[in-house]
Amino acid sequence: MGNKNGGKTTIILRCLEREEIPKPTLALEYTFGRRARGHNTPKNVAHFWELGGGTSLLELIRIPITSNNIRSFAVVLVLDLSKPHELWPTMEKLLQVTRNHVNKILTKLEKTNPEVATEMKQWMRNNLQRDHPDYELIEPFPIPLVIIGSKYDIFHEFDSEMRKIISMTLRFVSHYYGASLVFTSKSEALLLRARVLINHLAFGYDKSKLLSVDHSKPLFIPAGRDSLSQIGPPPASSSDIGKVCANTPLELWKKVFEKTFPPKSICDLQDAKDPAQDSQYAEYEVDVMRAQKNQELEQYKRNTSKSWKHMDLDSEVL
Template sequence: MPRASEALWELAQAEAERGGDAEGAAEKALLFLGSKAGGKTTIILRCLDREEIPKPTLALEYTFGRRAKGHNTISSHVREKPKDIAHFWELGGGTSLLELTRIPITSDNIRTFAIVLVLDLSKPSELWSTMESLLQVTRNHLNKLITKLGKTNPKVATEIREKMWNSMQKDHPDYELIDPFPIPLVIIGSKYDIFHEFDSEMRKIICKTLRFVSHYYGASLVFTGKPDTLLLKARILINHLAFGFERSKSISVDQNKPLFIPAGLDSLSQIGPPPASDSDIGKLYAHTPLDLWKKVYEKTFPPMRNSDLKDSKDPALDPQYAEYEIDAMRTQKNQELEQYKRNASKSWKEMELES
């Protein structure tokens, strides 16, 4: 017969797996990644109603927020209602720290996790490569976790695979044509105030492309920028994922206005074909619809070369700004970062073995 402490521990584990506690509070987590200096920190702070001045994110940073369940009314005779907790992780450095994406998401919390991809609309030549790199690495990690869960806990793995299709109605005409992301995904196009000044044809290509990518992955799409009022709809999507707030069913697909398309509300027929002539499309060799859209997009916005993507303006790399003590400290910090990544990876593997 199990001891009382063992029984309590089993109950606690069961509650954690359901994403809640005995009081009814739930825990969710979001990983923000995307374009370097694309506005991820600002979005997180505004979603948490914090008026702090954003600081550059150096590697992987963490914060959290709480929201009361239902109406936050407190009386002298009633205890304060439990608060849902949302964990916010942010990956800095654009695509330079891809390997860190695997640290926050574990086999224990994958069912309550969501991804928020922030893409800088003012840099269309970097947009596709940033999106592709980050989503590919993240998806590979998620697929590995789900495969391992399939061996140790097939019920949970099946549940995750079924949830992938939650945003898409079974009678949707594109149900058989899309490839949903393993966990909920929101794509945010930032710096809309700059993007809005682009030529109308450029805006059309970017809007259609992001609509296709979002729909293909079963993701929500929203554009944000200055003033902060443009963040309101992004907050709606994020609060839905983080705290279970009601899901918005409004939609805006006008390329002359900020896009707002919750997952499952768009369609390939409304998006239309890739923005290129039939003859041009016929000359392109592509393995998948996603690959075709990539080739059409990059014909208008050629991707930057790897050498161009390096931060050439970084004073630390410029010999004329060399300073021995500062450079030595920077080298030490770089070594500490590498050690941190190795330790995190090691801890990650140990956690998996223990679980």
Template structure:
């Protein structure tokens, strides 16, 4: 029986072959990750003009889309991967992105603005794991295909003009990154000071990573700007040069169009900042942010529901086998515990 990752790849390859016969058709891929129930599936469906009712993403899911840039031109193909479960399935981020396709990939990080206490930890965990994986791939390519590795490292800086005042101060993500703040309709009802802190923090993080930033929510008209950014990455459509930095409106800041001078310092008094010990500017912003919005530890573990226990996925034979395996695992744990205790007594 093939592994889930193999089955997903076979599906992706089959769809690419089916739609990629036209000469000159390009292929890109995007990995959507972020807050649990943050609206990733809805964003993907709307970007592909599908009116389906979104269903919860259980692990790693795949779909695709085709678009032509003009009349009588071949349709380009975009592969859309979505990681479900918030931060509970971090290891799956390694499956879609490989050394063979890293040059065509982009990351879309969706953060739930209505849950500010989970925002930083979700962002940090997902970007850290993804960046570590990307860096390993680039290091590997440096040994097997140095030309491609150099191309990726140079492309990291494409969104930032060399004469930008912050050119030496940022740390761009290895591949294109879009940060989407979802549920703006709820966020808009927050206290103005809370909104200011969240907006400034996300502006700094996005600028620091050389990423684009956009806020979305209900109604669907708020998704239009996000679609522009995603269509640019997925199908090569023209990139928007408009910008909106007003904290009283949905933010829209394409990569490279913000600046540290416009963002300003972390939202805290000089005396408070002086008391904080931070290794990097990013670490300083994190400490200031978490002082206002203390992180909820293990929030994903507390809130997540095991799909295996969901009645809608019930299958008698599989469930019976799972119960047996769980019992065997518990017995193994008890036996292992006994053997360690015996070893301790003997010693």
């Protein structure tokens, strides 16, 4: 899930090694992939659900995440680095709805299968060793999370200070949630980095030992490999930070970030295409019937409009 037109489909196709031209995702789309970890071993199957429409279809998030698959589920959040003003609201809305839904499932599991609920909570904490200085300071996301910053090629042309603020902020958010972070673009080398992280979660492949925290280069930080001391304080002066009223570290970073990149109102539904008009879903008999019903509806509207115009309305108030 993530920004509309952020490159989600392209990333999935590369992960599954499919040479297809990406099509716009409508609503919630499903595909799957198979991989074997070695010769003469059975293939693992991974199920991929892609949420289209940016933040306009949040209610669909609950469909693929169920109590039956919660133990093996992971979230990949794709954020368009070329649209920094949409970055925080997109991330916040999608992760908040997902977290709320997952927490409801975990609450039910605590009653029906407490061992599984405890196991999951402990597993998320295991991404950070107990002797890590930030162990008590972070709030791990309830299921594995990968944050992908897409369109790095465009982002790389930004002013260096802008790039630094965005990079530092995403490093903090990823570390705070116990997530992995990778920047990618259409470059095969960078897509491969994202593929490595996703294939680890999807098929159990080995974790990558790569680490890149240089803000002048594409970031690649597996979960648990960063620290608050290395990230540093929010990118603002001490006096400005002192004026910010925030209850949590995450809220502090949000307010500092939005001072530089004030959120724009996102209206994903405004330019959303009608799936019924999409040629890839053409079905002759259904389309003929739909056209007939549309004509009937238009005729009904015209008749209704005429009847109201000619109606002699009584001006008396009863």
